[in-house]
Amino acid sequence: MEAVQPNVGFVFGLFAAIIITSALLVVTLKNIFHCALALIVCLTGVAGIFVLLHAEFLAAVQVLIYVGAVSVLIIFSVMLTSNLASRRIVQTNQNALVAGFAALIFGAGALLLLKLHDIWPKAGSALPDDNVMTIGKLLMTDYMLPFEVVSVLMLAAMIGAIVLARGERS
């Protein structure tokens, strides 16, 4: 693996460029279907970064869940909500200010956390052999509570979706 290292910087830059460009396209393109496609490119780029970090499991799951399932659902709903044959669903950016503010707070918060806690593994430190096993064990021991909280959140989201989909009748 060591022989491949010299180009990591270049590959990282490439993926970063892809991610940033497509992320910008997601929020600026006019046609909502194109936005969804740009989102797919963006998420795939993130998977590329994971591969670069030797987190193959995360990369595969990123593609499987985000690209293969979540984005398909988004595209599916775009195709269903639009008037079938027309492609004229235009993206409106009415919430641009609020969204920008939220993104700013989130970004600043993430940066702050990283400054406060020095969590990055140093270059040259050993990689765990089997990161699937490690992640699985951690999720079921140290991170049990967050894991369960996320599950409950998902359940709530599902129930919410069903309630919304059923509408007012009953």
Place this chain on the structure above:
Amino acid sequence: MLEMIVASSIKVIIVMLAVLTGCAYATYMERKVVAFMQHRIGPSYAGPYGLLQPIADAIKMAFKEDVVPDKVERITYALAPIASFVPSLLVFAVVPFSADFTLVGRQVTGVISDLNIGILFVFAITSLGVYGIVLAGWSSGSKYSLMGGIRSSAQMISYEISYGLSIVGVILIANTLSLRQLVEQQDTILHWYIWKQPLGFLLYLTCAIAETNRLPFDLPEAESELVGGYHTEYSSFRFAMFFIGEYANMIAVSCVGTTLFFGGWQGPFLPAGLSVIWFVIKVFCFMFFYIWLRATFPRFRYDQLMNFGWKVLFPLAVVNLLVTGLIVLW
């Protein structure tokens, strides 16, 4: 390093040639087998027993006019066949075709790339296949294509979950995600995972047929209702790419099924260098079964397909997973 690159490139070329030839002759096999099952003769003019028919078809396909309708969205329209074709071939990168063997003094591994997350890679890539169909459906600017695209995405969403869950049982027992190790564990016929995971295998088979859009689940391209479905507006080589992609997908799920449940290249009598023959035989049986199903069953209705996916396959997959988990723990 250089040697590794050269060896991998040679393997990639061999595998691609084999898969593409396999796709071409899968069409021939399908036509012949279905013909015999229906008391017909099937292709018989080009070459002896019609053996040159796939080649004639390929040449015909390549020289046809590429008709692009006015209302299409150019870029996505051009991307769609590629998005359908490429993932179907990528899967073969991690499939172990044969045992490791020595060739002119060099150790040759029987797989292009032995990822330690092999099986996840397969499923991640397979889940991308839907985009070709969705893009084609949306960009063609035709209601038949659009209906085909929507049906396809609904179908894939419904079957993807059961598809993924159906193989988790095998992974739980095998305790590895590497396809190569999976094969090595199934060293005799008694150790094949089909005996330990019979329900898992049936679920895999059913979902795989739905994922590859084959009869009896071929709703995205139901000829009688949707003309050609998502590829109605495609012609010439772009159509051929969808077509090859579909057959490559069939071969891919057959290969993965063989690897997971039937011991891959494992088999008696043959030396390591020829173990690929066992693999091919097993994949061939899978393909035959596919075609047999096609000749036997009528197409599902759309709501039946959805009900079957969510109310039958999904609960069964969960039960299978729970029972397997309990047994493994116990």
